[in-house]
Each structure stands twice: as structure tokens, then as C-alpha cells.
Amino acid sequence: MTQESKVYDESDFDVLEGLEPVRQVPGMYTRTKNPLHIIQEVLDNAADEAQNGHASRIDVIVHKDHSVSVADNGRGIPVGLHPIKQIPVVVLAYTKLHAGAKFRKGNSYQRSGGLHGVGVAVTNALSTKVEVEVKRDGKIHRVHFLDGDREISPVAEVGECGPRTSGTRVRAWPNPKYFDSPNIPLGEFEELLRSKAMLMPGVNVNFRNEDSGDEKSWCYKDGIGAYLADRIAHLDLVGEVFTSQGYVTESSDSIIEGDGGKWAVAWTAESGKGESYVNLIPTPLGGTHEAGLRAGLFEALKAYCEHHAMLPRGITLQAEDVWSHAQFVLSASVTHTQFQGQTKDKLTSREVVRLLSSVVRDPFDHWLIDHPDAAKKIAELAIRHATARAKQGKVVEKRKSSGVATLPGKLTDCESTDIGRNELFLVEGDSAGGSAKQARDREYQAILPLRGKVLNTFDTARDQLFANNEVHDISVAIGVDPHERGAEVDLSGLRYGKISLLTDADVDGSHIQTLLLTLFFTHFPALVDGGYIYIAQPPLFRVDVSAQGKGRPARKIYCLDEAERSSVLKQLAAEGVRDSSITIARFKGLGEMNPEQLRETTMHPDTRRMLQVGIPDGALEETVRAFHLLMGKGEAGSRRTWLETKGDLAELDV
Incomplete structure (x- = not known):
């Protein structure tokens, strides 16, 4: 029987138990380039003890046999039986996905790196052996795991310790078959340890390499300000380093009292670069916390420039003008976190933009007033960037206005002439177009509503394209004529750096999206090849969670599709949220979304999700x-x- 003719029946349905899903597709749960991330999961647990005030030191050893041990003097993971599962809690933590003490806020951890609940279980799944030793309640307990989730010894009491001595030591032997390289990159690992010390002032982080004999210790009493100053010592500093922190005093939406962060920012003649963290977890791809820092800095500096009449006539300051030369370190502290994937490389919690922006702006306002010399230099740097950008935009404006085509009447154009920043949304339907017009940023976002379904232009001759009104309006609006693939194309008239298809998240919307993609692929291939075409991704569901008592306000969570909705519901169940407290709404179309919802989910660059077509x-x-x-x-x-x-x-x- 050939593969094509094999019958698909009940025997083809597999159920992966325990940690087997992790071993089947490790790339879904960790970075498989090397074992660093599964060791980081153990390190993050120790850091969570420290950031919640229960530990003052973390000791890390890379052993000669390539295993790694992480020890802290925190409270020690509980070793007794779970009241429901009747399994030692330390065993649950290392053998069960979605098990942990970080779901119910106010229970054990006020802040933690995330709520996925798969951390050290992944470490165990992808290691040949894991050894856990716990000091707690005057006793020392030890348990071993072999080949993933199999426990090879019961949780055994192996000794005694002082009544005030506590902590956890974990030693893991990563299984090389799951990684491209079995070796942990020591330079990257040391930087990670140093950043943990920087983010937790007063906590000692110690490192020893048994192979080389190297030993290092880090303890930053002055925290991120001193760290950033060291990092940019070789750069040409403009003004001074701005260091501050801010936390909200009242809970609202998904923001909890005490959420906020601390940051250090400096401006240099060189292009900006930064590091960001959420609850001590590094976020190399940034996210909404960086967007909030950027917004707060921009709003304060823009107000400063306007108050002192520093802006030349015709020059408008934009966030990128302030941000492009900023060197920064940001440590956000957020109770309810949502990340892009289990590796937590990017924060996606939408409310964090507003949170960070609000706590950053006032301190920066005061700092600018208290440091007039530095404020003037930073403002002048931003204005120079804005002026250069405006000059470039004017050149493009002259080119595009030289044609004779009249822009379509239903196009709601943007104000900016900066082609690199301008965006055009091709929106399904007049109703959604009306909401999009209210939701847009009129400075750089334009809206062109499309009525009905666009013509299937795959077999349409190029000289007959403009007989269709929708195709004619799209071509005139973007400023580029239809052309053949491979032909020399004049893009000097292009009016937008991003052309986004915004359709309903249903079958009709997908059809319209397909027809538009056919138009661009067939008749505007240079725009596809140049990366100008995007697909906006509006959510299909909104999950409303009612308030869960003091300190846990109501939340609204947007879900892209069924899979994301299921993931959110599982997370809420793990947090102990009752079904009666959850309401799920399904958007029938873009027209059902009010402008505020459309802005924060689909159009705002800091919180939207968008796919580039190529x-x-x-x-x-x-x-x-x-x-x-x-x-x-x-x-x-x-x-x-x-x-x-x-x-x-x-x-x-x-």
C-alpha cells in the first residue's frame, strides 16, 4: 500500500503523555541551537526567589562533564505531597507541564518571568539526568530524574541543615541529541548572569567554570545606571544618563498595583541599542514594554521642545527622532505577562504600552527641567534627526506631485510626506473603513475602503485593469503603475512604505485578501519583491475576565484564532479563574469593532500583529x-x- 492510498483511521491518532510533546517538538518549547535556554529556565527560578526578596545569592557552576548546577538560598521548593495530586510538589514541577506556584497571583510570587508553567519541566524533558537538592525546614531532601521525566529515586531525606538554612540546588545534564551544539556558549552565559546581577541590586551572582578554573562574581549595588554607564563608556555621550523608576499605585484593567519598571537611558552620536527585561527575563526581540518606554520619552521631549519653542517651522518631532540614538536598559515588572512563544523573546501584553508610558513620562519631564544643559543637547539631537527626515520627505513629495493623476475621493490620506513611515490600509467595506479612519494615526496612516470583492485580475490584460474602479483607485493611491515581473519599474512615485490588507477574519475576508494578493503578485510584483505588502491580522475573539477580588481587576484579552483562544483559556484555568468569570465574544467582522479596539489590536504599530508578504x-x-x-x-x-x-x-x- 502506497503512502498516498493508506487509510486514515483511528490508529493514526496519537496521544502524547507527560513530557513526550517536548521531546517530539523541542523547538516549540526552547531554543535548540544549544542548551543555554533550558539552563536559563533553572536560573530564572532562582532569580524569581531573589526578585521576590527570598534569596540573596545565586551560585552557578559549569562542571567538567558539561552539566550545569544552579543553587540559591531561597525558600527551597516544597517536597511534600500535593493536596490533590498526592505527588511530591518537587516531582510535579519537573515532570508535569503547566504546574507551578506562579499562576495564582498573591499566592507565592508577586512577580515571575511568565505564566506558561512549562519551565523546568522542559529542562528535565531534554536532559539525560537532573538532580534536585532542597534545604528546607531543617532537612535536606534529594531526588533524581533520568532520561526526561522518569523519577529514578523517591524524594529522600539525606541529611539535616540549620533551621534557618534553605535553598534549592539543581544540576542538569542536557541531552546533546536535542541540540545543534551540545555546548553552552560561555560568553553569552556569563552576560546573562551579569545581567541578572544588574537587575537585582544587592544580590550576589557567582560563576565558576571547572574546566578552565575561571571564577567570577557580580553584585551591582547601583543597578542598571552603573551597568549602562559601563556599557557606553566608549561612545560619544550626548548630555547625561537618565536613570529612574516608576510603579503604578492603583490597579486597573490588567495592570496591578506595583507594576512598572526601572530604566536607564542615554543618548549618543551613534545609533541606539538597548537591552530589555520583563521580570528579569531577557527579551531580545523587545515588545510592548520597549514601546511604552519609547512613547513616554517621546511625549516628554516633544512637550519640552514645544514649550521652549525649539522646533523649526514645518518640523514635526516623531518618536523615531527621539529613539534612534537612545542607548537603554529597561527592566519591567509586570504581574500579568503575555509573551510571543515559550522562549519569551518578545512581550506582547498590550496594556504594558500604556503602563510604561505613564510611569516614564513624568520622571523624564522633571529630569529635563532639572538638567537643562543635557535636555538642550538631547532635544537638538532629536531635532537634527527630524530635520534630515523632513528634507528627504520633501524630495519625495516633489516627485509624487509631478503627476497628473487625481487621488481617489474615498481615500483618506495621511499628513506626513515621509514615504518610509507612511502606511496605507486597504480596508474591506465602508463600515470598517469608517472605524479605521477614526482608529488611525492621521499623521502617517491612510485609509482606502474597498466596496465588495475586488476583481480577479490574474488573467486580466494590463490595459484593461483600470476599467475596474477598485483596481484604478488602488493604483492611483499607491502612486505606482501596473507592470510586468522583471521589468524596470519606477517606484519614485510610491506614496506609502507599507500597504496593508485589512479584511475580516472570516472566509469572505480571506477571499478578498486572496484577490488583492493576486492583484499585487500579478500586476505589481515590484511591491511584493520590495517587501511593501503586508497582511494585518485582526483578532477573532475577545476574552473578558471579570475582577477576581482585590488586586486582580477585570481583564480583556484578544485572541487571533481558535488555537490562541484555547491557550488563553488553559492559562486562565491554571490561574484558578472560574468559567463563570469568563465571557468570550467573537467578532463577526471589522465593522463590529469600535475604533479604540481596532486601534489597539490591528493598527497601532506597538500592539498590532502584521505579516509581511514575500x-x-x-x-x-x-x-x-x-x-x-x-x-x-x-x-x-x-x-x-x-x-x-x-x-x-x-x-x-x-
Whole structure:
């Protein structure tokens, strides 16, 4: 029996138990380039003890056999039986996904790196051996795990310790078969340890390499300000380093009293670069906390420039003018965290933009007043950047206005002439177009509503395209004429750096999206190849969570699709939220979303999700064949055959 003809039946359905899902697809749970991230999971647990005030030192050893041990003098993980599962808690932590003491806020940890609940269980799943030793209540307990989640010894009492002595020591032997390289990059590891010390003033972080004999210790009493000053010592500083912190005093939405952060920012002649962390977890891809810091700095400096009449006539300051030369370290402290993926490289919690912006602006306002010389230098640097950008924009403006085409009447254009920043949203329907006009930033976002379904232009001759009003309006609005692939194309008239397709998250919306992609792929290929075309991703669901007592205000969580909704519901269940406290609303279309919802979920650059359209390397011919099969007028028979063969692969939302 061939693979194609094999019957799909009940025997093909697998259920992965325990930690087997982690071993089957480790890339979903950790970075598989090397074992650093699974060791970081152990380190993060020790750091959570320290940031919550229960530990004052962390000791890390890289052993000669390539295992790594992490020890802290925190409270020690509980070793007794779980009241419901009747399994030692230390065993649950290392063998069960979504098990931990960080879901119920106010229970054990006020702040932690995240609520995925899969941390050290992943470490165990991808290690040949894990040894855990706990000092607690005057006793020392030890347990071993072998080949992932199999416990090879019961939790055993192996000695005694002083009544005030406590802590946890974990030693892990990463399994090299799950990683591209079995070796931990020591330089990156040391930087990670140093950053932990920097983020926790007064906590001692000690490192020893048994192979080389190197020993290092870090303890930053002055925290991130001293760290940033050391990092930029070789750069040309403009003004002074701005160091501050801020935390909210009242709870609202998903923001809890005490949420906020601390930061250090400096401006240099060189391009800016920064480091950001959330609850001590590094976020190399940034996220909404960085967006909030940027917004707070921009609003304060813009107000300062306007108050002192520093802006030249015709020059408007933008966030990028302030941010482009900023060197920064940001440590955000957030109770309710949402990350992009288990590796937590990027924070996506939308409310954090408003949180950080609000706590950053006032301190920076006061700092600018108290440091007039530094404030003037920083403002002048931002104004120089804005002036250079404006000059570049004016050159483009002259080019684009030289044509004779009149812009379509239903286009709501933007004010900016900066083509690199301008965005055009092609919006499905007049109703959604009205909401989008109110939700947009009129300075750089333009809206072109589309009425009904766009013509399938795959087989339409180029000289007949403009007979269709929608295609005509799109071409005139973007400022580029239809062209053939491979032809020399004049893009000097292009009016927007991003052209985003904004359609409903349903079947009709997907169809309109496909028709627009066909138009751009077939008749505007230079825009696709140049990376100008994007797909906006509005959410399909909104999950409302009612207030859960003092300190846990009501929340609203937007979900892109069914899978994300299921993940959110699992997380809420793990937090102990009752079903009766959860309301799920499904958006029937963009027209159902009010302007504020559309802005924060789909249009604001700091909180939206957007896909860039492109053709994979070497896949042009395959892509052309796919368009020909799916959109060609003479391919009805081939499409039917294809649907009969491949139709079961579709994930239908009916």
C-alpha cells in the first residue's frame, strides 16, 4: 500500500503523555541551537526567589562533564505531597507541564518571568539526568530524574541543615541529541548572569567554570545606571544618563498595583541599542514594554521642545527622532505577562504600552527641567534627526506631485510626506473603513475602503485593469503603475512604505485578501519583491475576565484564532479563574469593532500583529504555478481535482 492510498483511521491518532510533546517538538518549547535556554529556565527560578526578596545569592557552576548546577538560598521548593495530586510538589514541577506556584497571583510570587508553567519541566524533558537538592525546614531532601521525566529515586531525606538554612540546588545534564551544539556558549552565559546581577541590586551572582578554573562574581549595588554607564563608556555621550523608576499605585484593567519598571537611558552620536527585561527575563526581540518606554520619552521631549519653542517651522518631532540614538536598559515588572512563544523573546501584553508610558513620562519631564544643559543637547539631537527626515520627505513629495493623476475621493490620506513611515490600509467595506479612519494615526496612516470583492485580475490584460474602479483607485493611491515581473519599474512615485490588507477574519475576508494578493503578485510584483505588502491580522475573539477580588481587576484579552483562544483559556484555568468569570465574544467582522479596539489590536504599530508578504527564495516558479491553479480562469477542472485530493487539509471555520 502506497503512502498516498493508506487509510486514515483511528490508529493514526496519537496521544502524547507527560513530557513526550517536548521531546517530539523541542523547538516549540526552547531554543535548540544549544542548551543555554533550558539552563536559563533553572536560573530564572532562582532569580524569581531573589526578585521576590527570598534569596540573596545565586551560585552557578559549569562542571567538567558539561552539566550545569544552579543553587540559591531561597525558600527551597516544597517536597511534600500535593493536596490533590498526592505527588511530591518537587516531582510535579519537573515532570508535569503547566504546574507551578506562579499562576495564582498573591499566592507565592508577586512577580515571575511568565505564566506558561512549562519551565523546568522542559529542562528535565531534554536532559539525560537532573538532580534536585532542597534545604528546607531543617532537612535536606534529594531526588533524581533520568532520561526526561522518569523519577529514578523517591524524594529522600539525606541529611539535616540549620533551621534557618534553605535553598534549592539543581544540576542538569542536557541531552546533546536535542541540540545543534551540545555546548553552552560561555560568553553569552556569563552576560546573562551579569545581567541578572544588574537587575537585582544587592544580590550576589557567582560563576565558576571547572574546566578552565575561571571564577567570577557580580553584585551591582547601583543597578542598571552603573551597568549602562559601563556599557557606553566608549561612545560619544550626548548630555547625561537618565536613570529612574516608576510603579503604578492603583490597579486597573490588567495592570496591578506595583507594576512598572526601572530604566536607564542615554543618548549618543551613534545609533541606539538597548537591552530589555520583563521580570528579569531577557527579551531580545523587545515588545510592548520597549514601546511604552519609547512613547513616554517621546511625549516628554516633544512637550519640552514645544514649550521652549525649539522646533523649526514645518518640523514635526516623531518618536523615531527621539529613539534612534537612545542607548537603554529597561527592566519591567509586570504581574500579568503575555509573551510571543515559550522562549519569551518578545512581550506582547498590550496594556504594558500604556503602563510604561505613564510611569516614564513624568520622571523624564522633571529630569529635563532639572538638567537643562543635557535636555538642550538631547532635544537638538532629536531635532537634527527630524530635520534630515523632513528634507528627504520633501524630495519625495516633489516627485509624487509631478503627476497628473487625481487621488481617489474615498481615500483618506495621511499628513506626513515621509514615504518610509507612511502606511496605507486597504480596508474591506465602508463600515470598517469608517472605524479605521477614526482608529488611525492621521499623521502617517491612510485609509482606502474597498466596496465588495475586488476583481480577479490574474488573467486580466494590463490595459484593461483600470476599467475596474477598485483596481484604478488602488493604483492611483499607491502612486505606482501596473507592470510586468522583471521589468524596470519606477517606484519614485510610491506614496506609502507599507500597504496593508485589512479584511475580516472570516472566509469572505480571506477571499478578498486572496484577490488583492493576486492583484499585487500579478500586476505589481515590484511591491511584493520590495517587501511593501503586508497582511494585518485582526483578532477573532475577545476574552473578558471579570475582577477576581482585590488586586486582580477585570481583564480583556484578544485572541487571533481558535488555537490562541484555547491557550488563553488553559492559562486562565491554571490561574484558578472560574468559567463563570469568563465571557468570550467573537467578532463577526471589522465593522463590529469600535475604533479604540481596532486601534489597539490591528493598527497601532506597538500592539498590532502584521505579516509581511514575500516569495521564499527559489520558490517563484512554484508560486506562479499555485496562482495559476487557484486563480486561472481555465483551471476549473484542475482546481476540482486539487480540492478532491487536498481538501481534507483545510482548517474550516464554519
